[in-house]
Amino acid sequence: MAHERILPTPEAEDLLELVRGIADKELAPRAARDEEAGVFPRDVFDLLGRSGLLGLPYPGEYGGGDQPYEVYLQVVEELAARWLAVGLGLSVHTLSCFPVAAYGTEAQRAALLPEMLGGERLGAYCLSEAQSGSDAAAMATRARPGGEGYVVDGAKSWITHGGVADFYTLFARTGGPDSGGRGISCFHVPAATPGVRADPPERKMGMSSSPTAVVRFDEAPTAADRRIGEEGQGFAIAMAALDSGRLGIAACAVGVAQAALDAAAEYSRTRRQFGQAIGDFQGIAFMLADMATGVEAARELYLAAARRRDAGRPFGTQAAMAKLFATDTAMRVATDAVQVLGGSGYTRDLPAERLMREAKVLQIVEGTNQIQRMVIGRDLARAADAAETGAR
Missing domain, CATH: 2.40.110.10 (Butyryl-CoA Dehydrogenase, subunit A, domain 2)
Known part of the structure; x- marks a missing residue:
């Protein structure tokens, strides 16, 4: 289900439509099959490269897409909603390019980035x-x-x-x-x-x-x-890279959560018990409402952090908050989706169980959620100390 988005430019809207088309045609039909077989979709990354999607937030002069993080992360979300291995793979590739793009010499950027961003290298x-x-x-x-x-x-x-x-x-x-x-x-x-x-x-x-x-x-x-x-x-380079990478994981988590919500909502309208759709029962309707609210809140949180990054403002703490909240939300929403689907949700015939298994790793990668809480807590302590010093 396509989520209504407010994008900064018509070009960004066209970009997201392109991504949705690729995701629906090339990713969604094969995700479950290839996950079952453990097949790495290198051909998909080649396609993303040819489509100009492997270097979106980096400068066009080196082969990048000149897109703000606000737009790039929504691309990651759309891909992850169809196939997390691809959405997360794009996020990891983008993370891997960050040190050269941000800290490399002019000679290094000119020599390395075109291949890294142009789809020829993963x-x-x-x-x-x-x-x-x-x-x-x-x-x-x-x-x-x-x-x-x-x-x-x-x-x-x-x-x-x-x-x-x-x-x-x-x-x-x-x-x-x-x-x-x-x-x-x-x-x-x-x-x-x-x-x-x-x-x-x-x-x-x-x-x-x-x-x-x-x-x-x-x-x-x-x-x-x-x-x-x-x-x-x-x-210092690694930590700076991870601030941005955590936003990529947050976007992946929202994609997984949205896919789980969509699966649960669709099932709730087609599955009938006691003469009515199960979604008409208050217990299910309230569960879906809570799931939808969590997904929307997680999306807005990562977008707010991305806009801070795009404006050149500090965003590390906000990235930690987005990663923490979005991945915890994804785990909760995916678990609830399995519950809505009941016994069918526990089988591999429907996507809910795969989404639940995938959601778990997002609470671990690029800094566990316990580490995110430490980051947030330390920032709160610094702010409190600064306020106390200023009041003296």
Whole structure:
């Protein structure tokens, strides 16, 4: 069900219509089948690239779409509503391009971004490790001086597109073992680099079409001109990227929640019990009303944060709020959709059970929702301290 949107320009309206057409024709008919088979839809990402959708929020001079985040995120939502593996894949690719676009030199942007944004390359974001998930500053992967730049050793865990990506945006330690976040640098590493390989994909609860794997770097040579930003700046780059990435996850969550709501609402009108549609019973009608209200609130929250970003205002706390609220909403709405569908909702014949399994991961990726609460809480504490200082 197409949600009525208020878009900033007629061009944005045309763009979203294009995306809906692609999503309805190319994604929706095959999502359940390919998820069941665990097929990665590389052809879909090729199509998105040819359609100019893999670089929407980046500058046109480098092959991007010059679109505000407010528009880009609605594209992500539409794709995720039909197939989360694709919507989230676009979000991860966009995240992987951010360091070069925002912190790369002019020479790096000119050399790397056209292929990254033009659909010829698919990216992955290598930050997490087995022992340093939420505590990213404790990473052990190391880039030491060697050859014409660096030699990388280590392993990154839970990497979306691990093994199928064409490049990895890698964060590795260049400082001493006790340097914390100050000793981390960012690198652009082509997947074909010697010593780079991926383990078999993880066997996950959902999103089987989106490979998640450990990516290993064994004496992997990395040229000095593939370091993005200054040495030791990597942690700051990673955190800045995640602020934007969390908005992508929020948009994905709203897409999943909208799809679950649509499935439940449609079923409530066609399923009859006791001589009437089940949607006419107050218990179901109130459940659907709460689901719809949550979806709408989550959408407005991520759009408000996106508009702050587009205006150049601080948005990190708002991104954390949007990610937290939207993904919790998606889990609740998807669970309620299964309940509305009853026994049918628990089978794979209808999409509700798949949406419920997919919603869960969104509460975990790009910072668990417990981490989002920490981010929000710390910002509240800072604001309270500042207010108290100003009142003295």
